[in-house]
Amino acid sequence: MDIKPIIDLNPSTYARHAIHGEERIWAETNCYVDVLVELIHSLGYDPVAGLAFTLSVDFEEDQWTFFKYPPGDLLELYGLDIQELNPWKNLVEHVANQVHAAKPVLVELDSYFLPDTAGSAYKQEHVKSTVAVNAIDINKKFMGYFHGQGYYELNGDDFDNIFQLNGLVHERMLPPYIELVKTRGQDQSKLFEKSLVTFERHIQLMPELNPFEKFKLQFEQDLKWLLNAELEAFHKYSFASLRQYGACFELSLTYLQWLQQHGKNGLDDAAITACRSISETAKAFQFQLARSIMRKKPLNLEPLENMASQWLILKSTLRNTI
Known part of the structure; x- marks a missing residue:
């Protein structure tokens, strides 16, 4: 058979x-x-319509949110x-x-x-x-x-x-x-409108405290042992932090561009620029961290401060759209 x-x-x-x-x-x-x-x-279906959840990620004490499509959003958007x-x-x-x-x-x-x-x-x-x-x-x-x-x-x-x-x-x-x-099947004719509902919901769920400021404080402590660790430790650490939020904010970038293309009112380019900046900076910072570990040399933490500033721009810009 x-x-x-x-x-x-x-x-x-x-x-x-x-x-x-x-x-x-x-x-x-x-x-x-x-x-x-x-x-x-x-x-x-279009998976981009369901990416609003990426906007509400946070630093969870020892790792960044392992971001996932929420079951409720999947049911609401795609059945x-x-x-x-x-x-x-x-x-x-x-x-x-x-x-x-x-x-x-x-x-x-x-x-x-x-x-x-x-x-x-x-x-x-x-x-x-x-x-x-x-x-x-x-x-x-x-x-x-x-x-x-x-x-x-x-x-x-x-x-x-x-x-x-x-x-x-x-x-x-x-x-x-x-x-x-x-x-279960879902009518896709109202996908944009349904996506806007999830968009507003996840903006309301954005962290009250800047997650990059929280991460920087923890990273400063972690760096003390990371610089003396094997490269394998870097890969695990990066997956739970830099790679996690870097990839997440690129998805946020993709989602905001999709909203803009579909006529979302009041969505400022500053939010899109902020997402791109965070994602690209995270990618570069990951390589900088790897080099610091291999060479056992200090690491400039200014990129974390820049990402924190970009996140504030993202949050304030998005809050103004609802």
């Missing part, structure tokens, strides 16, 4: 969304958002109803049951066995990452899935390993976090 995907896709001809285009400041955002962008895109799945039996059976019922499954899997990560994690490093399963056949050991910037397939030993079918781990290994996606 032929494999029946939820969405008929071919990895060799798959056209990724522009958010993952080559001209972007940040090639990737985070595993959850990247997957949702491509899933929403492949379902025929995508995300529900947690209770893993009471074998993971692969859960995934197959839901996908065969035309419900994509969001699940955390080990990148060590995801062939699309060749050159980074595949066969090199055990790193959990969220994928969205679109097609699966247990007997044929086949899975079609969204991950990162695109759509991919795996089979054979990778299938056995990714679902731990060959006894790789002990029997008390905790199952991954799993969600199913019910596609």
